[in-house]
Amino acid sequence: MTEIQAWASHGPKQKLEPFSFNPGVLGAEEVEIVVEYCGLCHSDLSIINNDWAMTQYPVVPGHEVIGRVVAIGAQVKGVHLDQHVGVGWNSGSCMHCHQCMSGDNNLCATAQPTIVGHHGGFAERLRAHWAWVIPLPDKLDAASAGPLLCGGITVFSPLLTFDIKPTHHVGVVGIGGLGHMGLKFAKAWGCEVTAFSSHESKTAEAKSFGAHHVISSRDSTAMAQANSTLDMLIVTVNVALDWASLLQTLKPNGRLHIVGAVLEPMQIAAIDLIFGQKRVSGSPTGSSVDLATMLEFAARHDIRPQVEHFPMSRVNEALAHLASGNARYRIVLDADFA
Amino acid sequence: MTEIQAWASHGPKQKLEPFSFNPGVLGAEEVEIVVEYCGLCHSDLSIINNDWAMTQYPVVPGHEVIGRVVAIGAQVKGVHLDQHVGVGWNSGSCMHCHQCMSGDNNLCATAQPTIVGHHGGFAERLRAHWAWVIPLPDKLDAASAGPLLCGGITVFSPLLTFDIKPTHHVGVVGIGGLGHMGLKFAKAWGCEVTAFSSHESKTAEAKSFGAHHVISSRDSTAMAQANSTLDMLIVTVNVALDWASLLQTLKPNGRLHIVGAVLEPMQIAAIDLIFGQKRVSGSPTGSSVDLATMLEFAARHDIRPQVEHFPMSRVNEALAHLASGNARYRIVLDADFA
Numbered sequence: 290m291t292e293i294q295a296w297a298s299h300g301p302k303q304k305l306e307p308f309s310f311n312p313g314v315l316g317a318e319e320v321e322i323v324v325e326y327c328g329l330c331h332s333d334l335s336i337i338n339n340d341w342a343m344t345q346y347p348v349v350p351g352h353e354v355i356g357r358v359v360a361i362g363a364q365v366k367g368v369h370l371d372q373h374v375g376v377g378w379n380s381g382s383c384m385h386c387h388q389c390m391s392g393d394n395n396l397c398a399t400a401q402p403t404i405v406g407h408h409g410g411f412a413e414r415l416r417a418h419w420a421w422v423i424p425l426p427d428k429l430d431a432a433s434a435g436p437l438l439c440g441g442i443t444v445f446s447p448l449l450t451f452d453i454k455p456t457h458h459v460g461v462v463g464i465g466g467l468g469h470m471g472l473k474f475a476k477a478w479g480c481e482v483t484a485f486s487s488h489e490s491k492t493a494e495a496k497s498f499g500a501h502h503v504i505s506s507r508d509s510t511a512m513a514q515a516n517s518t519l520d521m522l523i524v525t526v527n528v529a530l531d532w533a534s535l536l537q538t539l540k541p542n543g544r545l546h547i548v549g550a551v552l553e554p555m556q557i558a559a560i561d562l563i564f565g566q567k568r569v570s571g572s573p574t575g576s577s578v579d580l581a582t583m584l585e586f587a588a589r590h591d592i593r594p595q596v597e598h599f600p601m602s603r604v605n606e607a608l609a610h611l612a613s614g615n616a617r618y619r620i621v622l623d624a625d626f627a
Numbered sequence: 628m629t630e631i632q633a634w635a636s637h638g639p640k641q642k643l644e645p646f647s648f649n650p651g652v653l654g655a656e657e658v659e660i661v662v663e664y665c666g667l668c669h670s671d672l673s674i675i676n677n678d679w680a681m682t683q684y685p686v687v688p689g690h691e692v693i694g695r696v697v698a699i700g701a702q703v704k705g706v707h708l709d710q711h712v713g714v715g716w717n718s719g720s721c722m723h724c725h726q727c728m729s730g731d732n733n734l735c736a737t738a739q740p741t742i743v744g745h746h747g748g749f750a751e752r753l754r755a756h757w758a759w760v761i762p763l764p765d766k767l768d769a770a771s772a773g774p775l776l777c778g779g780i781t782v783f784s785p786l787l788t789f790d791i792k793p794t795h796h797v798g799v800v801g802i803g804g805l806g807h808m809g810l811k812f813a814k815a816w817g818c819e820v821t822a823f824s825s826h827e828s829k830t831a832e833a834k835s836f837g838a839h840h841v842i843s844s845r846d847s848t849a850m851a852q853a854n855s856t857l858d859m860l861i862v863t864v865n866v867a868l869d870w871a872s873l874l875q876t877l878k879p880n881g882r883l884h885i886v887g888a889v890l891e892p893m894q895i896a897a898i899d900l901i902f903g904q905k906r907v908s909g910s911p912t913g914s915s916v917d918l919a920t921m922l923e924f925a926a927r928h929d930i931r932p933q934v935e936h937f938p939m940s941r942v943n944e945a946l947a948h949l950a951s952g953n954a955r956y957r958i959v960l961d962a963d964f965a
Contacts, residue, residue: 388879393879393880393904396879396880396904398855450904517736527897541726541731542731542734547897547900547901548901549897550897550898550901551897552897552898554894554895554896555894555895555896555897556893556894557892557895558892558893559865559887559888559889559890559893559909560890560909561909562885562907562908562909562910563885563886563888563909563910563911564909565734566731566734566788566908566909566910567908567909568906568907569895569900569906569907569908570900570904570905570906571897571898571899571900571901571902571905572900572901572904573901573902573904
């Protein structure tokens with residue numbers, strides 16, 4: 290195989306620079322993809338900056354990859370040459386542990402993240418285990434689909450995992466990269482949808498994404514009116530919140546579900562869980578099957594992340610735009626290697 | 628109706644004194660029971676002492692009642708005169724709200740606790756709405772059954788609610804009034820059972836209650852060996868714990884379930900929930916149907932709380948014994964009114 294051109298960071302807070310590497314022999318269960326588009330996710334920034342103390346430099350970020358299959362190993366199943374595919378947070382898992390064999394391969398203890406100890410999608414080509422290379426439905430808009438593979442599945446998976454029904458009332462806290470997709474999915478799911486945001490400027494957009502109601506989390510009167518109205522509240526932000534008042538928005542048996550990696554421990558009063566038989570939970574992206582299920586659902590309902598495009602060669606500009614908090618709402622890099 | 632003799636407290640930390648009251652006309656949906664036995668629960672102490680700022684004095688405690696039906700209102704259903712019955716934490720609920728009509732009448736917003744604004748079971752007779760008067764299976768040992776009605780249902784209900792299977796591994800934190808019943812139920816459920824206790828002296832007894840393994844929560848090596856072994860961990864104690872290390876004992880998709888009213892907020896790291904898709908939840912006692920289901924299960928498996936008996940006239944001595952922490956493991960008062 291020829292060398293792969295890519296963009297890499299060599300240390301925390303360092304700009305990405307052109308980088309090339311030899312990928313070696315293609316593994317028997319590996320697929321190689323030519324990257325067409327790659328979403329830019331907040332966790333790319335966290336990994337570049339080693340916020341989670343797990344980065345291996347040089348790091349080639351990018352884990353919301355859309356591309357075409359150009360090579361397959363001898364034991365690859367379910368994927369064929371020239372197929373249009375996506376790859377998300379994980380690029381591999383053992384496929385023989387209890388979790389993998391139960392369908393929960395996103396919970397495999399040895400799952401291989403696409404951008405930790407593995408070169409990601411800010412590159413000409415990407416490799417992944419066939420189980421994590423998800424065929425794209427024909428009707429899906431490939432140019433905007435990248436962010437579904439990580440951000441999208443993160444907010445979609447809870448609807449599947451926790452048996453949310455179209456009769457349920459679902460809230461989404463934070464109208465950003467994840468939250469705006471959460472509103473679209475919950476609306477298409479048939480639910481009554483409430484958006485919670487601290488930015489009143491986002492009200493009209495939140496409604497355009499599918500919110501029936503938009504509540505300012507700073508408005509204590511509006512928050513009180515929302516008490517006991519929700520079956521599930523998905524929290525997409527990564528800052529400490531008033532957990533007691535959010536738990537109050539839940540009906541009995543309701544669930545507060547965390548997908549934002551809040552660093553400060555959540556303060557949860559036992560009594561706030563006990564009286565209404567309430568639940569707090571978290572989840573990481575989703576399994577291969579959940580990814581395929583999500584893409585089929587997104588194609589049928591024409592759910593597209595709202596994205597801004599940058600050529601991949603302007604990746605540092607795109608990263609600065611993401612870090613500024615001004616991305617509306619997700620960034621996609623278009624591969625432009627020479 | 629004639630006056631009812633009872634034991635009541637007239638203020639926080641005050642001893643119980645003989646007390647009598649006129650119960651008025653029996654309501655159309657009410658049942659009156661002659662009390663034979665009444666369990667003594669830690670929440671009786673909390674209510675006597677107004678720890679939850681909801682006590683209405685004079686308070687007649689007692690909400691683990693076993694007795695016989697002596698009067699029924701005109702609209703009573705499902706209960707007949709002379710029937711052997713039990714009453715627990717709740718003595719009534721509206722029976723027409725969404726929760727009641729969904730079978731979750733323990734989550735009714737206007738549920739009537741037996742000992743708050745209502746006179747409880749440290750009395751000759753008790754009244755309750757028919758829906759909360761649970762017929763006892765013939766095979767159940769009435770003299771020890773009282774504690775099932777509150778403490779027992781509190782640890783049994785999570786097994787039902789969260790679809791625990793006999794293939795699951797269940798842990799119980801705290802081997803006390805609730806925990807010892809939790810071990811018995813989980814063992815009879817067919818699960819692998821692990822007890823966590825800070826008292827090594829309880830190891831042999833925990834095994835006799837059904838624990839396959841007993842782990843000292845102070846032994847960090849043993850705690851580490853328990854990592855990723857449990858599907859559900861039921862926490863019955865009401866003191867702050869090392870929540871991070873308890874969450875580590877859970878398998879992916881595992882649940883930490885709280886039934887002890889820990890007053891200090893739990894410190895839960897979002898990341899500890901996200902990576903293994905873990906859950907934290909709480910629940911209050913159980914519904915009428917869950918109570919009946921539990922009693923049938925307890926009768927079939929001959930599950931008896933381990934109790935110490937006191938005559939009800941020695942209730943103050945029994946309360947002091949409970950407060951000392953030396954009760955093994957639950958106290959039942961035998962009614963002895965003249």
